[in-house]
Amino acid sequence: MTQPFSIAIHGGAGTILREQMSEELKASILADLEASVRAGHKILLESGDALEAVVSAVKVLEDSANFNAGKGSVLTNKEMVEMDASVMHGKELNAGAVAGVRHIRNPIELARDVMDKSNHVLLIGEGAEEFAFELGYEYTEQDYFFTERRYEQLLSMKEKGLFALSESKYPDDKKYGTVGAVALDQHGNLAAATSTGGVTNKKYGRVGDSSIIGAGTYAENGNVAVSTTGMGEYFIRKTVAGDVAARMRYLKEDVHTASETVIQGELKEMGGEGGLIAVDGQGKLHFAMNSSGMYRAGIDVNGNLSVKIYADE
Ligand code: ASP
Numbered sequence: 001m002t003q004p005f006s007i008a009i010h011g012g013a014g015t016i017l018r019e020q021m022s023e024e025l026k027a028s029i030l031a032d033l034e035a036s037v038r039a040g041h042k043i044l045l046e047s048g049d050a051l052e053a054v055v056s057a058v059k060v061l062e063d064s065a066n067f068n069a070g071k072g073s074v075l076t077n078k079e080m081v082e083m084d085a086s087v088m089h090g091k092e093l094n095a096g097a098v099a100g101v102r103h104i105r106n107p108i109e110l111a112r113d114v115m116d117k118s119n120h121v122l123l124i125g126e127g128a129e130e131f132a133f134e135l136g137y138e139y140t141e142q143d144y145f146f147t148e149r150r151y152e153q154l155l156s157m158k159e160k161g162l163f164a165l166s167e168s169k170y171p172d173d174k175k176y177g178t179v180g181a182v183a184l185d186q187h188g189n190l191a192a193a194t195s196t197g198g199v200t201n202k203k204y205g206r207v208g209d210s211s212i213i214g215a216g217t218y219a220e221n222g223n224v225a226v227s228t229t230g231m232g233e234y235f236i237r238k239t240v241a242g243d244v245a246a247r248m249r250y251l252k253e254d255v256h257t258a259s260e261t262v263i264q265g266e267l268k269e270m271g272g273e274g275g276l277i278a279v280d281g282q283g284k285l286h287f288a289m290n291s292s293g294m295y296r297a298g299i300d301v302n303g304n305l306s307v308k309i310y311a312d313e
Contacts, residue, residue: 003186005044006283008298009037009057011067012177013229013275016293016309026309029066029295033307036060037297040181050191050225051089051112054181058085058108058193061179065147067295068177070106073145073197075154081145083197084211085111086122090190090219099211100125104132105140108195111211122211150200157201177295178210180227182219184283190225192217192241198232208232214242222281224248224255229294230267230274238267244278255280259288 011033040057044050062070073081085107086097096115099122104110110132114123123131133139178196185191194217196210209215209232216232218241219225226241240262247258255278263275268290275289283301287294289311297307 003188004283004301005184005186006279006285006299006301007037007040007044007053007057007181007183008277008279008285008287009033009040009061009179009181009296010227010229010275010277010287011061011179011295013289013291013294014177014273015291016295018310021309029309030307032061032064032066033295033297034305036181037299037305037307040183041299044183044185047186049187050183050185050189051087051193053183053185054191054193055087055108055112057181057183058179058195059106062106062108062195065149067179068197069179069195071145072147072150072177074177074200075150076198077158077201077203079151079154080142081197082202082205083107083195084207085193085195086211086213086217087111087115087193088191088213088217088219088225089115090221090223090225093220095121095213095217097122097211097213097217098124098128099207100205101128101132102142103129103140104137105144108193110137111193111195121213124207125205153200178229180217180229180277182225182227182277182279184225184279184281188221188281190219190221190223190279190281192219192225192227194227209235209240212236214239216241218242218245220245220249224258224278224280226259226276226278228274228276230272230291234267234270234272235274238262238270238272240267240276244276248280255284255286259286263288263290
C-alpha cells in the first residue's frame with residue numbers, strides 16, 4: 001500500500017480585493033499556482049523526496065513575475081532586488097537559508113545547496129553569492145528581475161516615505177507576495193521552503209522572516225511542515241512557524257488548531273497581517289490567514305486539487 005502524500009503552496013497573503021483584480025490577472029495567477037503545486041506533486045507521485053517537491057514548486061513561482069520572489073521580487077530603496085529564502089527537511093532537522101542575494105535566479109536552490117553542500121545554515125549577501133558561484137551558479141544580472149510594475153510601486157512607496165506596501169495602486173499592493181511550499185512524501189518526510197524579495201523600499205540590508213528557520217520556515221517529521229507569509233518584523237518576533245510546530249508537539253494540538261491559534265491570536269493582535277500553509281505527519285493540509293486573501297493551492301492525500309485566492313473561499 002502506498003503511503004499518504006500531499007503538498008500545499010502559497011504565493012503570499014494580504015489585502016487582496018475582488019474589485020481590484022482583473023480577470024486576466026486572476027487567470028494568470030491561478031495558472032501559476034496550479035503549475036507550481038502540480039510540479040511538486042509530480043515528484044511526490046514518483047516517490048521523490050518532500051524537499052525536492054517543495055523546491056520545484058517554489059521555483060515555478062520564483063520564475064513568474066506575478067509573485068514577490070525571484071523574477072517578480074520587489075525593489076529596495078536602492079532600486080535593486082535583494083532576496084531571502086530558506087528550506088528545511090524534517091528527517092534530521094536539516095536546514096539551509098540565504099539572505100540578501102542579488103544575482104541568483106532561484107534563491108530557493110541556493111538555500112537547498114547551503115543545506116546540502118555547506119556546514120552552515122544561513123549565508124548572507126556577497127558571501128552567499130561567492131558560495132553559489134563556486135558551485136557553478138550563473139551570475140544573473142539585476143535587469144532580469146526588473147519589472148516596470150515593481151519600479152512604479154517603489155516610486156509610490158518612496159513618495160510616501162513607507163517601507164512596506166500599504167496603499168493600493170495595484171491589486172496586491174498591501175500583499176506580501178512571498179512564495180512557499182510544504183509537503184509530505186511517501187517515505188514520511190516533511191519539508192518546507194519559502195522564498196521572497198522582502199518588502200518594497202527596504203533599506204540597510206533588511207532581512208525578513210523568510211530566511212529565518214523557525215519564523216518563516218519549519219519542518220519536523222511526524223509533526224508538521226510550515227511556510228509563512230506576512231510582515232516579517234512580526235513573524236520573526238512571534239517565531240510563527242516554530243510556534244505552530246511547538247504547539248503540535250507539546251500540546252498535541254492538531255494542525256488546524258495550532259495554525260489558527262497562532263495566526264488569529266497574538267500575531268493578529270500585534271498587527272501581524274499574513275498567513276501560513278502547513279501539512280501534518282499524516283498529510284493533512286491547512287491554510288490559515290488573518291488577511292482578506294492568500295494565493296494558495298494544494299493537492300491533498302486523495303489527489304484532490306484546490307486553488308484559491310480569497311479568505312472566504
Ligand atoms: N515575509 C516577507 C518578509 O517580511 C514578506 C512576504 O511575506 O511577502 O520579508
